[in-house]
Amino acid sequence: MSRHALARRRAPRPSSLALAALVPAAMLAAAAGDVQPLAAGRAAEPVVERVVTVADDVPYGLEIVAAPAAFSSAPTAVPPQVSFAAAQTGTASRWRLDTRPLLLPVGLAPERGLQVRTILVSRTISATFPEIHSIGGVRPDALRWHPDGLALDVMIPNPSSATGIALGNEIVSFVLKNAVRFGIQDAIWRGVYYTPGGAQSGGYGHYDHVHITTTGGGYPSGSEVYPR
Incomplete structure (x- = not known):
């Protein structure tokens, strides 16, 4: 077959006008992808x-x-x-x-000579009632409670004011509600002698501090921990 015959059978090339028409169409198709709404994806899970x-x-x-x-x-x-x-x-x-300390820090009362349940009460009251700034512990006395490390004197700021009286009442209520945990024997505040079994009023004094007596539990060996 002659070269002229092969040339006649080749597919015709697109004209320049056809190419010019195809290019805008392709551009429009590509641009359409940017403006079409995307398919809804799965919502992010909340933290x-x-x-x-x-x-x-x-x-x-x-x-x-x-x-x-x-x-x-x-x-x-x-x-x-x-x-x-x-x-x-x-x-x-x-x-x-929860990064709060699990153990109670040393309380306001000097702990030398205190027994373990008395130490627990001092530390708990110190941590629970920030209004309290002074707690007495071991001291000479005619009765054995303070000398033996069984008693605390929780000093009440402005003890004759309404706020001071309310604070003292709250501390007495607190220790009595936790009498088993603290080993509470008694508490004295504003002429009332309180025990876990009831209260007796008259002639007991203690108008500027709450006196608290525990059953002791023995003197610390140094290995004790005092949980909140």
Whole structure:
């Protein structure tokens, strides 16, 4: 077959006018993809906060952040000073440790010579009632309660004022409600002698402080802990 015959069978090339018509159409199709609404995706899951207690196998004072599988399959320990906003990036759930101390700090009463239940009462009242600034403990006395480390004198600020009287009443109520835990024998406040079994009024004094007597529990050996 001659070269002229082959040339006649080749497909004709598109004209310049046809190309010019195709280019705008392609541009319009591409632009349409930018303005068409996207398919609705799955809504992001909200961050879930949960407060848990400190476990024996978790370092004290740390926050545990569970990251999604896309980031890590293991929890990440975050120091508590890191803000939530800084630590929440990419997290689906969060556990925050309760970092309050589990043990009571030393209370206002000097603890030398106090027995263990008396120490517990001093520490608890000191932590629970910040209005109190002074608690007496061991001192010479004709009765054995203070010398033997069994008694406390919780000094009430402005004891004759309405606020002071209310505070003293609240402390008496508090120790009696916790009489079993504290080993309370009695409390004396504003002429009333209180025991876990009832109250007796008349002639008992103690108008500037709440006197509290415990059953002692023995002198500390140094290995005791005083939980909240």
